[in-house]
Amino acid sequence: MYTFTEAKANTFILSLDNHVEIAAALEAFCREQDILAGTITGLGAISEATFRFLDPATKQYVDQTFSEQMEITNLTGNISQKGGKPYLHLHITASRRDYTCIGGHLLTARINGACELVVEAFPGVWSGRRADAETGLNLYDFTLPQGVEKSLFQFVEREIIPQYAAFDKAHRQDHVRSVIARALGLAEFYPVRRDILYVAAAFHDVGMRAGRETHHLESGRIIRETAELRTWFSAEDIETIAQAAEDHRASAQQAPRSLYGRIIAEADRLIVPEQIVRRTVQYGLSHYPELPREGHWERTLAHLHEKYAEGGYLKLWIPESDNAAALEQLRALIRDEQALRALFERLYDEETR
């Protein structure tokens, strides 16, 4: 769908493949890089674009599709989050064969030629969206997670989030902030208390200081022993929070004990098929360096079957998340051994180069 390079920290240069739809490709990129806030600029050429106009008087949307070759003279957009997913707001100006321009709010555009973009990510920034009745728009919402008291938010920001700076690369502050954002996004679909979910997400990996193996249990212990939490929560609430943190591990044999645990487990996970295959190859290379290429292929195949194929031990708990659809894609890939082998060969070459 695209190729990209990270030009500097959190700034990506992207080249989208010909004939792909721009909004879908950008959404996939944001998801795959776990970008929840940022900006987009770009240019390119397209053969079809659908614009949307909101009539402020009637609050009705009017969509119109233009099917002709056009140059994107500017594509500008921003990335925020809604419902636990990246939410794109894109505007475009496109020039026609006679050099006149049309422009507007962009829904979709099909590339015919090239599309080159720069995406700047703002990791850890809270930029949500809320439906606004007066304008009929989904407006930016920078307020605290709804339902979370300011003093609790400040406590978490001051005392808990900074602890993640000491953990390994996959469990740093950007990870915990993503999990908080996704968990609160998923809360839109369920009757849950957002303050409980927020704290469970904020603490879920804090036990990493005791090492990876038992970190989920350690997180639970820390939650029960954090006396400050009694300022905002009852003993029963704290037990719910502790259990949700304990139940977040993907390898847990049992279902999370509560809806909170299911949401945290789901928010903690980001299924991106190619990344999963790549991490499997990387793990094999670092733990079994003596294996020949064929041995790495067999290990990769066995691991993918064991964890991700139908009947594998990975369990998803929240059907509304994007993970369910991504897991289906991964399963189709696992079934298509030829395609999987081709991907393995490419990733193996990239990882051993």
Ligand SMILES: [Fe+2]
């Ligand atoms: Fe974890």
Ligand SMILES: [Fe+2]
């Ligand atoms: Fe985590």
